[in-house]
Amino acid sequence: MWLDGMQRALGGEADSDVPCGGCTACCTSSQFVHIEPDEVGTLRRIPAPLLFPAPRMPKGNVLLGHDENGHCPMLVDDECSIYEARPRTCRVYDCRVFPATGVELDDEAKLAIARRARRWRFDHPAAIDQLEHDAVRAAATFIREHEDLLPEGAAPTNATQHAVLAIRMHDAFVDPDETGPFN
Ligand code: SF4
Structure with a gap:
């Protein structure tokens, strides 16, 4: 089911299986794409002037910025020009995390993603699928209402982090009374 695919992607075990169908909203929404030092094949394909050090991250971590229209500079003719070597961040990105968790993407620069999502x-x-989805939404609500109970540094600072954290934490919100051998 969609939740398994999302979790595998977030865990780095697989690429996101979101059926984009030609949508490029996430490539045109003023995103800063994080690239890790081990992404050698990706780094080789992106001109160095387009990359800059990622703030508050260890040396070697970089960000790929966007142009004045909010478009990724690697997007050419509405297609990723380095698709087969695109950054890991792009491979695991899944806009379904927003409607799945009920977290609203309210950043104006990302309205195209919100509309598509x-x-x-x-x-x-x-x-069990409904139970797990309920747990995802319960986790998102808990994070919104009890941010102070999260471990230091774990509180999300934006909608994407909020939604991703809810997916990661949802297991703790599955009602054990409702799960059984026939679920
Ligand atoms: S690198 Fe490719 S997939 Fe990633 S944001 Fe840019 S155009 Fe989109």
Whole structure:
């Protein structure tokens, strides 16, 4: 199900399986794309002047910025010009985390992502799927209402971090009374 795919991508085990269908909203929304030092193939493909050191991160971590229109400079004719070597950040990005968690993406520069994300619908073929989705939303609500209870440094600083944290934490919110051998 979609949640398994999302978790595998967030865990670095697989690329995101989001069916973009030609949508480039995340490439045109003023994003700073983080690239880690081990992404050698990616770094080789991006002109050095387009990269700058990532603030508050160890040496070697860089960000790929955007042009004055908020477009990634590697987007050419509405397609990623380095698709097969695109950064890990792009590989795991999944705009479905917003509607899945109920977290609103309210940054004006990212409205195109928010608009596209609102169109996603989720299926729940088995009872456990609905339970897990409820747990994802409960985790997002908990994070919103009890940020002070999170470990130091764990509180999200933007909507994406909030949604991703809810996906990561949702296991703790699955109601044990509702899970059983037939779920
Ligand atoms: S590197 Fe490619 S996939 Fe990533 S934001 Fe730029 S154009 Fe989009």
